[in-house]
Amino acid sequence: MTSLVGRSVVVRVPATSANLGPGFDTLGLALSHYDELIVTAVEGTGVTIVVTGVGAGIVATDESNLVIQAIQHCFTHFAQHLPALHVQANNIIPHGGGLGSSAAAIVSGVMAAKGLLAGIVEMDAATLLILATELEGHPDNVAPALLGGLTIAWSTETGPQAKKLIVHRGVSPLVCVPDSQVSTAHARSLQPETVPYADAVYNISRAALLIAALAQSPELLLEATGDRLHQDYRAAAMPQTTELIRMLRSHGHAAVVSGAGPSVLVLADDPARRLEAMALVKEHAAASWECLLLAVDFKGATVNEHQVEVTA
Ligand SMILES: Nc1ncnc2c1ncn2[C@@H]1O[C@H](COP(=O)(O)OP(=O)(O)OP(=O)(O)O)[C@@H](O)[C@H]1O
Ligand SMILES: N[C@@H](CCO)C(=O)O
Numbered sequence: 001m002t003s004l005v006g007r008s009v010v011v012r013v014p015a016t017s018a019n020l021g022p023g024f025d026t027l028g029l030a031l032s033h034y035d036e037l038i039v040t041a042v043e044g045t046g047v048t049i050v051v052t053g054v055g056a057g058i059v060a061t062d063e064s065n066l067v068i069q070a071i072q073h074c075f076t077h078f079a080q081h082l083p084a085l086h087v088q089a090n091n092i093i094p095h096g097g098g099l100g101s102s103a104a105a106i107v108s109g110v111m112a113a114k115g116l117l118a119g120i121v122e123m124d125a126a127t128l129l130i131l132a133t134e135l136e137g138h139p140d141n142v143a144p145a146l147l148g149g150l151t152i153a154w155s156t157e158t159g160p161q162a163k164k165l166i167v168h169r170g171v172s173p174l175v176c177v178p179d180s181q182v183s184t185a186h187a188r189s190l191q192p193e194t195v196p197y198a199d200a201v202y203n204i205s206r207a208a209l210l211i212a213a214l215a216q217s218p219e220l221l222l223e224a225t226g227d228r229l230h231q232d233y234r235a236a237a238m239p240q241t242t243e244l245i246r247m248l249r250s251h252g253h254a255a256v257v258s259g260a261g262p263s264v265l266v267l268a269d270d271p272a273r274r275l276e277a278m279a280l281v282k283e284h285a286a287a288s289w290e291c292l293l294l295a296v297d298f299k300g301a302t303v304n305e306h307q308v309e310v311t312a
Contacts, residue, residue, distance in 0.1 A: 002120055004083045008040035008306040009115030013107045014148065014297040015093045016100035017175070017265045018140040020214075021225035021256040022206035028100075028144035028151050029265075030297035031173060035104045036090045037067065038306050039112040041083040054091040054101070066102060066135075070109025071116075074131055078121045096181030098259035103141030106132050107301050110146075115303035126159075133160040141259065148300030150214055165211070167296045170218045172274040174266040175258060176244065176281055176289040182237050187260035190234045199228035218269035221254035225267065231257050238262040240287040247284060253277045264289075 015033040019025070047068055049061040059065060063072070067087060075082040089108075093101045110132045114123040123131075125146070132142040139153035143162035153162045206226045213220035234257070235242040241262040248255035248266060253273070258265040268274035278291045 001081065004041040004116055005043055006041065007116050008038065009112055009303050010306040011037040011039070011108050011111045011115065011301065011303045013037075013104045013111065013145050013301040014299075015294075016103060016141045016144045017098070017173070017258040017263075018100065018144075019227070019230065019257065019259060020210060020265070020267070021227045021231075021254075022203040022210060022229070023140070023152075024203070024227070024229045025138045025140050026153055027207065027210065028140040028153065029167070029173070030144040030148045030151075030300060031099070031175065032295040032297050033093060033099070033175075033292060034297075035093050035101075035108060037108045037112060038088040039071070039116065040086045040306070041116060042086050044084040047085045047087060049087040049089065051089045051091065053089075054093060055089075055095055056091075059095075066105040067109040067112070070106045070132070070135055071113045073135060074110055074113030074117070074123070077131060078117065078123075080117060080121065094177055094181075094263070096183050097177055098182070098257065098261045098263040099175065099177070100141035100145060100259060102184065103132070103136050103145045106135045107142055107145040111301045111303040115305070126161075129162055130159045144300070146300050148298045149296065150211075152211070165215055166298070167214050168216055168218050170270045171214060171221075171296065172268040172271045173294045173296065174268060174274050174277055174281075175292040175294055176264040176266070177292065178240060178262050178287055178289055180238075180240075180262055182234075182261045184260040187230075187234050187237060190237060191230060192233060195229055203227060203229045214267070218267075221267045221269055222249065222252060225254040225256050227256065234261060244281065244287075244289070248277060248280060251277075251280055253280070 139160035143151040143153040210224040213224040
């Protein structure tokens, strides 16, 4: 068996915003805001994890860490022995904020496994999506985190699939992050078992229109981001988010809950309109919001060999 000791990889994974209004559990967008991870196979046993930035002192630093679980999941899938690991995680994606932090952690682990096992096991794009979705539960964040751009994800009997699309260059995302969290598990518990037929039809029409708006007609974004399948059911868990979206939409801005919230995503149709939206947030919103002017990430997650520094 090939020893992995000494192999070291650096992984970069974008934040993602899922749902985009009508595309519940289906649409996702990769954003230029990245967690970075260095994973090194070392002598000995177990894992050591150093976290800086978001989650430092909070997330687990043993085998129960989500990144480690994802690496272990891949090694188990390919019947490979997991070596002792040293992990350095530098995080900026907020946790429980609706920007795909759990998907980023899982994709970080899956990409690290791909890099560590290079030349031993080849992990293609379809396999990466399957392994990551098995841990995340739904593919709408892991697909754009892996592929970049705008993704349409769907599930089949053989597993998740995704189609990547290029976004019109006028589309200018603004993300407003509050100083609060909503766990995805809690948000999902607020969803009803069934929805009215008319609401399903409403979302189908808006989701279809949203693909056209994001790819070629950004002027349709306000109309195309309407939703009746999830945001209202979850509103009580994030009243400030609901209020900010109502205010921005009343001024003509395509604002939606980012993922399971509580962050707000504004899909402006050009950079000037995005600044108008940010000014409204600063001037009128009751709560304090961190405003992130982001680009669409077109590359998705990357993994590269990490050159370990040798000291004399
Ligand atoms: N980099 C990380 N390292 C370890 N654990 C993480 C990391 N990022 C997220 N997590 C775990 O995932 C949890 C957040 O996941 P959750 O699905 O609730 O929200 P989210 O992914 O930030 O938002 P959304 O799914 O709505 O986009 C954190 O509380 C933490 O337990
Ligand atoms: N589609 C998911 C995204 C958050 O993980 C949800 O809204 O629950």
